[in-house]
Amino acid sequence: MRRQYILTHLLSNKWLAYLLAAVFLICAMVIGISIGTVSVPISYIIKIIGQEAFRLPIRDQIDPMYTNIVMNIRLPRVILAGLIGASLAIAGAAFQGLLRNPLADPYTLGVSSGASVGAVVTLFFQISLPVIGLFTLPLLSIAASFVTIFVVLLFARKIDRSMKVETIILTGIIFSSFLGAFISLMIALTGDELRQIIGWLLGSVSMRGWDYINIMLPFFIIGSLLLLFSARELNAMSFGEEQAQHLGVNVQKRKMLVLSAGSILTGAAVAVSGTIGFVGLVIPHLIRILWGPDHKHLLPLSILIGGGFLILADLVSRTVIAPTELPIGVITALIGAPVFAAILVRKRGERR
Amino acid sequence: MTKLLSIGNVSGGYSGETVLHNIMFEVHKGELFGVLGPNGSGKTTLLKMMSGVMPYGHGKISIKGKEISAYTAKELAKIVAVLPQHSAQTFSYTVKETVSLGRYAHQRSWLQSWNTEDEEMVKKAMAQTGITAFQDHYLDELSGGERQRVFLAQALAQEPEILLLDEPTNHLDLSFQKELLDQLKHWTEERGLTVVSIFHDLNLAGLYCDRLLLLEKGQVNQIGTPIEVLREERITAVYHTSIEKLAHPAVPKPQIVLLPEETAQNRNNIEINEQYLTVNDDHIQLIAPKPLRTLSSGVTGAGFGWHHTFINRHVDQNYDCSDPVQEMKEYLGTHGFTGEETVGMMTAVNLNDASFQLYQEGEISVFIVVTAGTGNAVDATSSQRMSSKLAPGTINTWVFINGHLSEAAFVQAMVTATEAKVKALLDLEIRDPITGTIATGTSTDSLLIAAAQRGETIEYAGTITLLGNLVSKGIYECTTTSLKRYKKRHSL
CATH class of the missing domain: 3.40.50.300 (P-loop containing nucleotide triphosphate hydrolases)
Incomplete structure (x- = not known):
């Protein structure tokens, strides 16, 4: 009983929550960089990052091979995985708060299907736009996700002028199905690119390098800031849109803002890594159980834990049957689905 | 504002x-x-x-x-x-x-x-x-x-x-x-x-x-x-x-x-008559088959209410109790009645002198029960005695009306009943022993008007209405009969 009390007390302390989440993220990063076909000792990692990133005057000479592995392969991969995990988790948390549905996730609104269509079309038609070249795929993907969310919202507004949450979810599901069918159609018509498309659809963060981080980062920063600044409104909207308006929230404006920010984050994540499911569903849920539903803390904690989680998932995907890499989406689904099922069972048990 | x-x-x-x-x-x-x-x-x-x-x-x-x-x-x-x-x-x-x-x-x-x-x-x-x-x-x-x-x-x-x-x-x-x-x-x-x-x-x-x-x-x-x-x-x-x-x-x-929808069963009229009445030395009791709407000045169940048991209890001439209501409730309890559902009255007269009769005219019927004695007869217009104490009533009147009465009809029935009672006292020349004038009642009279609230709606019960006629005729006759028996017993 006493231990239980201490545990709840520790968990309810918000600063401790941030500390634990930050430690989790850093540990995940260090482990993610360290483990692989070539193991890099942790002391080396610290020195290399100190030297390369912060230009610290460290005298020790480290094998350039390690430096190369850390700086050009593992670090960007870990950072990218972290950014994607963070984006999906915070977008998931925001969508769930906005739609008042703990089962909502960036995929419910058709955003990720839209992004996927953008990517698959790029791969299928081998599109390569001038100037941006390599970035054609991510940019078209983000563009497609944006177009999708606005078409979904336009459609929802057409049906129901007050744009009720239920209408948006239903519209999102309709669009998701339609776009999914479109992707299947293209896969069926594909010959050689089949493996490439399937591989992309299942998601991966391998061999993306710093370029992709550069693409991802601005979207991540903009999207996350917009959501972090909407934390109080999300709290109010959890009690229903009318209630939020009674409390003084400009619901229409804020809803568009949150949906846009969520789409930016999801679109960017899907664009660089393919479809990675369950992160946006499981991570916010877990944080809510541990530290409550207050979005002021839920959103930042989602960034930290979501990032760390995807780094570990990526680690598992590339080490479990090394040297072959599994698609990361397979790992998140394999971990996420049972965890989610367990949460659901526990929740139902509580209600009874 | x-x-x-x-x-x-x-x-x-x-x-x-x-x-x-x-x-x-x-x-x-x-x-x-x-x-x-x-x-x-x-x-x-x-x-x-x-x-x-x-x-x-x-x-x-x-x-x-x-x-x-x-x-x-x-x-x-x-x-x-x-x-x-x-x-x-x-x-x-x-x-x-x-x-x-x-x-x-x-x-x-x-x-x-x-x-x-x-x-x-x-x-x-x-x-x-x-x-x-x-x-x-x-x-x-x-x-x-x-x-x-x-x-x-x-x-x-x-x-x-x-x-x-x-x-x-x-x-x-x-x-x-x-x-x-x-x-x-x-x-x-x-x-x-x-x-x-x-x-x-x-x-x-x-x-x-x-x-x-x-x-x-x-x-x-x-x-x-x-x-x-x-x-x-x-x-x-x-x-x-x-x-x-x-x-x-x-x-x-x-x-x-x-007002709940009336069921077919509820629409059936009930007529209160002798069959529900029992008289013994200790009390007169009438147990109605359904609760009746009542307006009364009983010791228990006074005011407007719904009651199905009616008790007129014999008490000693010198009955004196600081809390007659509580005492009455206890009495009812020991006899298997509940205070909430019972209109209870008290009298010092011999219950065998009670007079009761059913009066009928067309659809309307009235059943009247009176116990009367003139032990403390009073002329209301010249009485100067003051007492807030409840003493056993000597003219207790029950009126059971078979019909649906408005609140106005209840009050009018009360007025009619009182007028008829006064007339009975007048014709028998009952006098206030202190002032020597004709008495209008006794100091502790109680009255009960009860109606089944089924069947025909009766809006008025004044003295020139059909119901009023039945009530005044019934009260006059029953009161007179009961008073005569009282006089005979006390050889006045």
């Missing part, structure tokens, strides 16, 4: 369907204003328009002289707070987190942190609604009534001037309903809070509201004080149901009661 909220000729509703038509009224500062109407009459729609979450088609709703659409959501939230009927509860926030959201409109931006004023207001709101004790509990751990109070605290934390409520007593049990409304009333009086509330319960609305708005099919049926609005015919017409209006026993407000 300053008008705070003004609804001017407002029409509107959901797309394609106009719910409200030309609604027009004003609410003043410090008023408790109730909105009534049957389901689908547009109450909630009206409230949504007033709270700014629903646009209206025509007309103008203004708060403090400024049209509602000219306010930003935040500005409006500082003036108007809403206690909704339902609130989505997807995630379990703690009580304090929920109440704190009420401060949203008062915080300028995300960067402006929670200040001491916010903290104070939240604490005050929680204290006022009595939820401070469970401020760290989760919402889903609370009962419906407690949750309702949490949302009320949230609304109060907004420091509103106008509070809009949609059926606030919905999930509350009786004591919380009263507590909430007492509290609201108090706030309107103490600090000029203006409350506009939808009510389902007409009686609660009538009890607490200063003015009421009755909506019917999206139109104003009536606006006014509870007494003006809660008229029997009006409510019957608007709600399409049969009701009856009564006076509240303690405050001058109307109360409305539902």
Whole structure:
């Protein structure tokens, strides 16, 4: 009983929550960089990052091979995985708060299907736009996700002028199905690119390098800031849109803002890594159980834990049957689905 | 009085369907204003328009002289707070987190942190609604009534001037309903809070509201004080149901009661007659097959009520008890009757002198039971004796009427019965032993008028009505017979 009390007390302390989440993220990063076909000792990692990133005057000479592995392969991969995990988790948390549905996730609104269509079309038609070249795929993907969310919202507004949450979810599901069918159609018509498309659809963060981080980062920063600044409104909207308006929230404006920010984050994540499911569903849920539903803390904690989680998932995907890499989406689904099922069972048990 | 909220000729509703038509009224500062109407009459729609979450088609709703659409959501939230009927509860926030959201409109931006004023207001709101004790509990751990109070605290934390409520007593049990409304009333009086509330319960609305708005099919049926609005015919017409209006026993407000559909069995008339009556030395008892509507001055069951057992108990001439009501209840208890269902009277006369008879005329029948003695006969017009003490009555009269009596008929029957009794005393020349004048009764007479409230409705029972005739004739005859027996026994 006493231990239980201490545990709840520790968990309810918000600063401790941030500390634990930050430690989790850093540990995940260090482990993610360290483990692989070539193991890099942790002391080396610290020195290399100190030297390369912060230009610290460290005298020790480290094998350039390690430096190369850390700086050009593992670090960007870990950072990218972290950014994607963070984006999906915070977008998931925001969508769930906005739609008042703990089962909502960036995929419910058709955003990720839209992004996927953008990517698959790029791969299928081998599109390569001038100037941006390599970035054609991510940019078209983000563009497609944006177009999708606005078409979904336009459609929802057409049906129901007050744009009720239920209408948006239903519209999102309709669009998701339609776009999914479109992707299947293209896969069926594909010959050689089949493996490439399937591989992309299942998601991966391998061999993306710093370029992709550069693409991802601005979207991540903009999207996350917009959501972090909407934390109080999300709290109010959890009690229903009318209630939020009674409390003084400009619901229409804020809803568009949150949906846009969520789409930016999801679109960017899907664009660089393919479809990675369950992160946006499981991570916010877990944080809510541990530290409550207050979005002021839920959103930042989602960034930290979501990032760390995807780094570990990526680690598992590339080490479990090394040297072959599994698609990361397979790992998140394999971990996420049972965890989610367990949460659901526990929740139902509580209600009874 | 300053008008705070003004609804001017407002029409509107959901797309394609106009719910409200030309609604027009004003609410003043410090008023408790109730909105009534049957389901689908547009109450909630009206409230949504007033709270700014629903646009209206025509007309103008203004708060403090400024049209509602000219306010930003935040500005409006500082003036108007809403206690909704339902609130989505997807995630379990703690009580304090929920109440704190009420401060949203008062915080300028995300960067402006929670200040001491916010903290104070939240604490005050929680204290006022009595939820401070469970401020760290989760919402889903609370009962419906407690949750309702949490949302009320949230609304109060907004420091509103106008509070809009949609059926606030919905999930509350009786004591919380009263507590909430007492509290609201108090706030309107103490600090000029203006409350506009939808009510389902007409009686609660009538009890607490200063003015009421009755909506019917999206139109104003009536606006006014509870007494003006809660008229029997009006409510019957608007709600399409049969009701009856009564006076509240303690405050001058109307109360409305539902009348259940009469079943075939209930329509069957019952005639009270000798077969239900038993007389022995200790008491006369009449047990009716169904409860009867009664108006009486018995020791127990006095006033208006419903009773099915009637006891006239013999007590000693020198019966003296400081609390006859309690003593009578105990007596009834030991004889297997309940005080709540029994009209109990006392007399010192020999019960075998009782006179009873059934009188019939067409559909109407009256059964009369009288026990009479003149031990302490009094002339009411010249009596100067003062005693508040209850002594055993000497002329106890029961009148059982087979019919449906209005309240007026009950009182008229009482008057008629008394007049007939006085006439009997006069003709027998019973005198007040002190003044020597003709007595009008005895000092402790009791009367019971009971009706089955089935069958034919009888509006009047004055002396020249059919019922009045039966009653006066019956009382006169029975009283005379009983008095003669008394005289004979006492050889007067």
